[in-house]
Amino acid sequence: MPELGIRVLFMGNNLQRLFTGLWVTVRISLIAVLLSMVFGTFLGLAMTVRNPLVRVTLRIYLEFIRIMPQLVLLFLVYFGLSKAFGINLSGEVSAVLVFTLWGSAEMGDLVRGASNCVPKHQYESGAAIGLNRGQVYRYIILPQILRRLVPPAMNLTTRMIKTTSLVVMIGVVEVLKVAQQIIEGNRYTVPDSALWVYGAVLLLYFLACWPVSLFARHLEKVWKN
Amino acid sequence: MEKKEIVLELKHVRKDFGNGPVLKDISLQLHKGEVMVFIGPSGCGKSTLLRCINGLEGIQGGEILLNGKLISTENTKWSEVRQKIGMVFQSYDLFPHMTVMENILLGPVKVQGRNRKEAEQEAERLLERVGLSDKQRAFPAQLSGGQKQRAAIVRALIMKPQILLFDEVTAALDPEMVREVLDVMLELAKSGGTMMIVTHELSFAKAVADRIIFLDDGIIVESGTPEEFFTRQKTERAQRFLNTFIFREEKGGDEA
Ligand SMILES: Nc1ncnc2c1ncn2[C@@H]1O[C@H](COP(=O)(O)OP(=O)(O)O)[C@@H](O)[C@H]1O
Numbered sequence A: 001m002p003e004l005g006i007r008v009l010f011m012g013n014n015l016q017r018l019f020t021g022l023w024v025t026v027r028i029s030l031i032a033v034l035l036s037m038v039f040g041t042f043l044g045l046a047m048t049v050r051n052p053l054v055r056v057t058l059r060i061y062l063e064f065i066r067i068m069p070q071l072v073l074l075f076l077v078y079f080g081l082s083k084a085f086g087i088n089l090s091g092e093v094s095a096v097l098v099f100t101l102w103g104s105a106e107m108g109d110l111v112r113g114a115s116n117c118v119p120k121h122q123y124e125s126g127a128a129i130g131l132n133r134g135q136v137y138r139y140i141i142l143p144q145i146l147r148r149l150v151p152p153a154m155n156l157t158t159r160m161i162k163t164t165s166l167v168v169m170i171g172v173v174e175v176l177k178v179a180q181q182i183i184e185g186n187r188y189t190v191p192d193s194a195l196w197v198y199g200a201v202l203l204l205y206f207l208a209c210w211p212v213s214l215f216a217r218h219l220e221k222v223w224k225n
Numbered sequence B: 001m002e003k004k005e006i007v008l009e010l011k012h013v014r015k016d017f018g019n020g021p022v023l024k025d026i027s028l029q030l031h032k033g034e035v036m037v038f039i040g041p042s043g044c045g046k047s048t049l050l051r052c053i054n055g056l057e058g059i060q061g062g063e064i065l066l067n068g069k070l071i072s073t074e075n076t077k078w079s080e081v082r083q084k085i086g087m088v089f090q091s092y093d094l095f096p097h098m099t100v101m102e103n104i105l106l107g108p109v110k111v112q113g114r115n116r117k118e119a120e121q122e123a124e125r126l127l128e129r130v131g132l133s134d135k136q137r138a139f140p141a142q143l144s145g146g147q148k149q150r151a152a153i154v155r156a157l158i159m160k161p162q163i164l165l166f167d168e169v170t171a172a173l174d175p176e177m178v179r180e181v182l183d184v185m186l187e188l189a190k191s192g193g194t195m196m197i198v199t200h201e202l203s204f205a206k207a208v209a210d211r212i213i214f215l216d217d218g219i220i221v222e223s224g225t226p227e228e229f230f231t232r233q234k235t236e237r238a239q240r241f242l243n244t245f246i247f248r249e250e251k252g253g254d255e256a
């Protein structure tokens, strides 16, 4: 009976354990997202340079990272690196590394797209009133890129938060892993706990992603003009 | 006109984008208070000429002098030169993320380091002069094309440039808005502004110009007063060009 299943959430410190697991998820995502925003911005601006070699190299990187399933990348870094080069990374560090590699590529593409959207005559009208290159970027180009960037970047952020659930596969104990442990631990006493525990996990993911989209919506409203 | 000082001088300017010269051998002198209007067929190099003058394009030959000082050099401080040579473009080029007032203040405050309050007061005066007093806080997207161009003119004016360049500023406007922008330019010309104007509005050219320069194929084909140019063209090319307009105007009249 479902009414019984919900009990499991309030047994012992289960709820607290779930939140601790959620924090691991959020921590990995937050670090990876922040790093991705920084590297992605440089990557994206680098993709707009004239040098064809730079552009092609970055393009290949981007496509490679995008085509590879994130899970394969995780295995490659977590198991592959340690075997091949004796580099032993913890699951969490591997996760941050992989998600940063991936996030930077995606973010770079978003930045490139957003900066291509700013028409050439915006640079020129800035220059024509005597702004130097740095000022043109600071006052005219970057604010416009930023406004275009926020919605897709927030979208990417929530995607990254959701994708962190994959790190279960390399032994990181995050929210999903905790959920599995709770279900396992109560397998005999509460046989139908899966529905409730995974339901709770779903809610927790929602809690993690919701503020991001609220923030995005807020910014969009502020910048509406 | 003859006695007035020369503000800008071009000597044998040549511009080549890499596939043949676009400007071949342009020499001219712009005097203080003079209004010079460039006309000529599309693609003859009018925009390129203005863009070379304020350094948006480099030149491959010849010299450009501002107040007798060479500005067409490798290490020209264009940021300084452009404060003296304002430019208004054909496209609506206000910065879309800023209000009209912010657009106008950017130059005086960030480039010239002027006091914000003082610049704001001047901006208000200028906006009133072009009939945009009520649009200070509006964003460009809320303005009509004509209003945007008048705001763009104010943005250039507030820098107190010695010369203003206008590149077909009414070409992208709906016909009913052309007049309000041309009126502003006419008023600027009357109050002593030194200007170089590229336009296809021939009756405006006639009214505003001290000198008309007819460009074709990257060279100055004719140069003279509006009367000379419109009544007795020296070259067949200019005649042909003007004839296409007469035809166009007649045709437009039929349709109306
Ligand atoms: N950035 C550029 N690169 C190469 N060719 C250009 C560039 N800008 C203009 N041109 C060429 O220069 C010529 C003159 O252009 P333009 O000055 O825009 O003419 P107009 O303003 O008189 O219509 C045209 O043939 C045009 O194709």
Ligand SMILES: [Mg+2]
Binding pocket: B046, B047, B048, B168
């Ligand atoms: Mg042009």
